[in-house]
Amino acid sequence: MSAKDTNNLGAMKISVLKSFSSRIMLLGIFAWLVPLSAIFLALGMFCSNLKEEFHHSLANLEAQDGRRLQEQQYAILSRQIRQKALDTALEVAQYLQKHPRKTWEELRRDPEFRSIAAQPISTIGETFLFDPKERKILLHEHGHLEDQELGKIIDLNHDDLQAYLNNYAGSNLYQFPLDRSRDAWTSGDAYLVPIPVQLPQGPELMMGALPYPEELDQITAPARSIFKTTLNLSQALLDVRLSQFHRYILIFLVIIGTLGVVSSLTLVRHLTRQLNSLTEAAEAYNAGDLDYRLPQEGSDELGRLAQTLNQMAVSLKENTISKIEWENTFNIIPDQIMVLDTNQRILRLNRAAAAFFALPPEEAIGRPCYELMHQTLAPSPSCIFRQALEHGLESQIECCMESRDRSFLVTLTPMQDQEGKIIGGVHVARDITTHKQMEKELTKTSQYLNHLIESAPLAVGVVNREGFFTHANPQAFKEYGYAPEEIMGAHYSRLYASEGERQQVLAELREKGEVLHRQVYLRHKDGHLVPSRISIRKLWGDDGELLGSVTLGSNISEEINLQHQLAKAQRQEAIATLAGGLAHNFNNLLTVILGLTSLMLCKVTPEDPLYGDLQNVENQALAGQEITKKLLTFCRPTLNVMQPMDLNHLVQVTADMFAPTRAELNVHLDLAPDLPAVEGDPGQVQQVLMNLLINAWQAMPAGGEIAIRTWVRDLTDWQDPAWEVQPGSYVCLSVKDTGVGMDEETISRLFEPFFTTKTAGQGSGLGLASAQRIIKNHRGAIQVSSQEGQGSTFTLLLPASPSPPQFRLPQKGRPVPGQGTILVVDDEPLLRNVAARLLEGLGYLALTAPDGESALKILREEDGKIDLVLLDLFMPGLSGLQTWEQLRALYPGVRVLFSSGYGEEEKLPPGADFLPKPYSLETLSQKVAAALNSSAST
Numbered sequence: 058m059s060a061k062d063t064n065n066l067g068a069m070k071i072s073v074l075k076s077f078s079s080r081i082m083l084l085g086i087f088a089w090l091v092p093l094s095a096i097f098l099a100l101g102m103f104c105s106n107l108k109e110e111f112h113h114s115l116a117n118l119e120a121q122d123g124r125r126l127q128e129q130q131y132a133i134l135s136r137q138i139r140q141k142a143l144d145t146a147l148e149v150a151q152y153l154q155k156h157p158r159k160t161w162e163e164l165r166r167d168p169e170f171r172s173i174a175a176q177p178i179s180t181i182g183e184t185f186l187f188d189p190k191e192r193k194i195l196l197h198e199h200g201h202l203e204d205q206e207l208g209k210i211i212d213l214n215h216d217d218l219q220a221y222l223n224n225y226a227g228s229n230l231y232q233f234p235l236d237r238s239r240d241a242w243t244s245g246d247a248y249l250v251p252i253p254v255q256l257p258q259g260p261e262l263m264m265g266a267l268p269y270p271e272e273l274d275q276i277t278a279p280a281r282s283i284f285k286t287t288l289n290l291s292q293a294l295l296d297v298r299l300s301q302f303h304r305y306i307l308i309f310l311v312i313i314g315t316l317g318v319v320s321s322l323t324l325v326r327h328l329t330r331q332l333n334s335l336t337e338a339a340e341a342y343n344a345g346d347l348d349y350r351l352p353q354e355g356s357d358e359l360g361r362l363a364q365t366l367n368q369m370a371v372s373l374k375e376n377t378i379s380k381i382e383w384e385n386t387f388n389i390i391p392d393q394i395m396v397l398d399t400n401q402r403i404l405r406l407n408r409a410a411a412a413f414f415a416l417p418p419e420e421a422i423g424r425p426c427y428e429l430m431h432q433t434l435a436p437s438p439s440c441i442f443r444q445a446l447e448h449g450l451e452s453q454i455e456c457c458m459e460s461r462d463r464s465f466l467v468t469l470t471p472m473q474d475q476e477g478k479i480i481g482g483v484h485v486a487r488d489i490t491t492h493k494q495m496e497k498e499l500t501k502t503s504q505y506l507n508h509l510i511e512s513a514p515l516a517v518g519v520v521n522r523e524g525f526f527t528h529a530n531p532q533a534f535k536e537y538g539y540a541p542e543e544i545m546g547a548h549y550s551r552l553y554a555s556e557g558e559r560q561q562v563l564a565e566l567r568e569k570g571e572v573l574h575r576q577v578y579l580r581h582k583d584g585h586l587v588p589s590r591i592s593i594r595k596l597w598g599d600d601g602e603l604l605g606s607v608t609l610g611s612n613i614s615e616e617i618n619l620q621h622q623l624a625k626a627q628r629q630e631a632i633a634t635l636a637g638g639l640a641h642n643f644n645n646l647l648t649v650i651l652g653l654t655s656l657m658l659c660k661v662t663p664e665d666p667l668y669g670d671l672q673n674v675e676n677q678a679l680a681g682q683e684i685t686k687k688l689l690t691f692c693r694p695t696l697n698v699m700q701p702m703d704l705n706h707l708v709q710v711t712a713d714m715f716a717p718t719r720a721e722l723n724v725h726l727d728l729a730p731d732l733p734a735v736e737g738d739p740g741q742v743q744q745v746l747m748n749l750l751i752n753a754w755q756a757m758p759a760g761g762e763i764a765i766r767t768w769v770r771d772l773t774d775w776q777d778p779a780w781e782v783q784p785g786s787y788v789c790l791s792v793k794d795t796g797v798g799m800d801e802e803t804i805s806r807l808f809e810p811f812f813t814t815k816t817a818g819q820g821s822g823l824g825l826a827s828a829q830r831i832i833k834n835h836r837g838a839i840q841v842s843s844q845e846g847q848g849s850t851f852t853l854l855l856p857a858s859p860s861p862p863q864f865r866l867p868q869k870g871r872p873v874p875g876q877g878t879i880l881v882v883d884d885e886p887l888l889r890n891v892a893a894r895l896l897e898g899l900g901y902l903a904l905t906a907p908d909g910e911s912a913l914k915i916l917r918e919e920d921g922k923i924d925l926v927l928l929d930l931f932m933p934g935l936s937g938l939q940t941w942e943q944l945r946a947l948y949p950g951v952r953v954l955f956s957s958g959y960g961e962e963e964k965l966p967p968g969a970d971f972l973p974k975p976y977s978l979e980t981l982s983q984k985v986a987a988a989l990n991s992s993a994s995t
Contacts, residue, residue: 104299112292114336126343134181134268134276135246137381141178142266143230146250148173149186149264153254161259171196172412174264179384181276182268185210188260189222189251195260198417210267211247221249283369287339290362338366393465393486396472401426401442404481426484432460445469446479455489464493516589516610519596520549522603536589536612538582549608554578554586566593566606576613588613644958645885647975651675652891655978659898675977701734702742703862704788704855708765711743715750721760729768733857735788741831742855748824749792749851756796756849764793769857780838782854787837791852799843807841873982874900877924877989881905882912882940883956884932892927892981899982909935913943921948925989927972930957941966954988 152173156164164170174186174196186196192207202209211218221231231249252262334352352363387394393410395403403422411418414429421429427436436442445452451470458465465486472481510517516533520526529544537552553559558577565572572593578586589610596604654675661668705728716724735742753763770789775782799807810826832839836856843849879901883889886907893903904923906912909932916923926944930937941953955965958974965971970988972981 104302108296108299130276138178138182138246138266138268139230139232139248141182141184142248142250142264145173145176145184145266146252146264149262150252150254153252153256157257161256164256164259165196176408177418178266178268179381179388180269181272182266184264184266187263187265189249189263190261192222193260195262211265287366287369290365291336291339294362334363338363392488393484395426395484396481397426397442397484398481399446399479401436403429410486430486431458441467441469442482442484445471445482449479462490463488464490514611516608516612518544518549518608518610519605520608521605524549527605533610536610537579537587543582552579554580562591562593566595570595579610588617642958644974645888648958649885649887649891651975651977652888652895656891656894656898659978699736699738701858701860701862702737702739703732704735704742704790705729705732705767706862707739707743708746708767708790711746711750712765715747719754722754722757723762725762725764727764727766729766732767733769733786733788734860734862735855736858736860737835737855738831742835745828745831745853746790746792748828752824752851753792753794753796753849756794756798761795761848764791766791766793770854772854775838777838777840780833781836782838783836783856786857787854788857789852789854791850793848793850795848798845798847798849800845804841804843872899872979873986875982875986875989876900878902878904878919878922879925879927879985880912880915880919880923881927882907882909882932882937883927883929884908885929895978895981896927896985898978899985901985908932909937909940909943912940913947916944916947916951923948923951925952925954925985927954927956927985930955938965952988954984 149170152170153164159167175184175198177183177198183198185194185198185202187194187207194202194205194207194209197203218231218233229251232246233249234246247268248266250264250266252264255261388408390407391409393413394407395410396405398404402425406418406421408418411421414421416429427433427440431437439454439456441452441454449471451468453466453468456465456467457463466489468485468487470483470485471479472483474480510530513530513532516536517528517530518526518533519528525546525548526544529541533539534541534544550556550559553562555578562572562575562577565575572591574590574592576588576590579589581587590613591608591610593606593608595606598604654671658668658671658675661671708726708728712724712726716722750763766789768789770787771785772782772787773784775784808825808829829839832853832855838854840852840854841849842852879896881889881892881896881903882905883892884907889905889907893905896903904915904919906915912926912928916926928937928940932940935943937955937957941955944951944953954970954972956972956974956976970984972984976984
């Protein structure tokens, strides 16, 4: 020591000794020096040992329990990564099962598949898809890693990992440390999970899940920090307490050594108890029991430290557990959620929002929401963000993103801090595209149904439960003549013509709950009754309450008329069938009469008194023939011989035949010059004209005038449904008389078969019925106008023909004799014999057969000597046509002349000869001669 130092020390001693407290302290020290020093030294050694043991305990606690706490936190996070790997592998397998036809390239480009296979595990890790055989990454959240070696992200220099990848078939999940250079509990474990469903063509698939070690460190850092802070605080507190203890010891030793020692010991025990509590709390927290709480004794530093540690345990629990749960809930919400600051920059967003923007969450954070949502540099004028923040109230708006053809319901909720200051907002966008489309479809469907009801061809009416109309469509007003204001609000009973009928409908509705296809009579506004068919059903509300009923109605007046016409047509069909049978039998009788008359006329001379009587018989038979022609014309369509004819010429010839025999009549002709020809059968048209002339003559028993007129008329709009007339040019022929005329009822029945107003013996009632059939067959029409006492006018309309007329009236011929053998086949014995005698009178050899079988037998016996077969069409057994087929099979060259009293020419083979019954000698001779001169029958 230098002289200078010695001088300084001496000066300090002199300064200390000058203080009274210093002297007392020095006296106390010296007075108690020996015992107190011993005590002090003992206590110093005790405190030193205590501090050393405490530091050693804290070091062990930090080394062991701190490590165990961190391992437990890592284990919790590792289990989350493991479960995510299993779940993602299952989702990929389910997706592959749902889309078995997709190739690997299609799956790789499929956004949905990518989002399933490669996704973040909260913020602590990620999943990816790789090929275990090729050991290449297939799908990764970061696209630049795809098709890279697996070693880019995993250390493959691991024996167990290599063995697993080489023999993974049928294996389950595999766990290995991510970074072997670090402790497993600080680097985290990675997981590999095989995909149970593999592609038929494509790489083998395995799911991988990796943790982010940095994120794990960040998550566990708060716990380590809290734990270390706790230890540091405990150590600092211990140092503070020991320093205080030293001061107290010195004071207590000076005042009273004994009390000082006792106080020191008490203080040591108190500190030890609190330190034990802190140690127990640290051990509980280290064991993961974050629910453990320190007893809060006093408000001193240790008490405040205990309170602080309790609060830190609560925060630690919330941060380590609730944060993960909140993250999962936040991300599984399908709505797009963004947390924005006051400048509309994104602070946080969920997985749905990130997927909508097609960006990783970290790339979207910090960018303005309008830049991502609307691709604009500034908020749109309709943005509700500013409005919500200014008023501090939740705002909502619907917006449509035309670029993506989507509609959203956007809700903006202001976000406040603990002091109530608005620091941003929560932006929630719900996709309502489907809902809006459903609204449009519902509106469209409603409009369509309203249009359907308004346009329905049926009358639709809706009444409430009291029976008053609430709705009716336009067809209802049209059918029944009412205006809307006359129906709406009126009671439905005003439409019913019969109260009894309404009560029956009401009773049926109450009993069955509906009325279907019921025929009723409703009252038109003008008072007339409208036959209608109605269907009624009750209308019920969602709660089962009766609201009213709906009625569908249709005017069936036309249907009723058609039913009457059908009944009339069926009656006419029955009459026609009867008339056809009568005509056939009557023609057979007339054939016998005409044949016998012709035979007798050949045996007598004109001077014989019987000659005139026989001619009268023949004429009457011919008149009967005309009646049967009318019957046949009425009962069946006849084979018309259509040709262009001069109607004026036919009228002139017919009038010249008719007028001379009726001297009491004046017949006037007004025939149009250059009249076009008409396409028709001259004989049938002449028959119709003769019927009209005879009817006119019989309507004027005292005589009168008949006016016959022709002209041309162009038809464009035909109104009478009884005649099927096409638009075009028509030649008209009218027959007008000055007779008694007819009433409406007579005119309505004028064309009914056998209907007549004439006295017995003056008419058969078939003339106009056959005329109607003939004119219909000519595609024409007959118009009738008449009034009682003012005569009648019948007008024929026949289609004009562009061809020149070829009409010539038939001339009566003479008998044509001939030679040859003729076989007469007819089931009527008398008719068969008469025909044979007529043929023999003409010079032929006649053979007879009663049926087809006999005719075939005779043909075989004669062996080709038969020149002609006169064959009846209708016979029992083999019919005429069946007999002809077998005749042709035996002798293809035999000639056949068919005969029938029922017509049926259209049923004959093409080119066949036909002789209608009844026939005269002249007709028979001409037909036979023509048949013999024709080529062989086909």
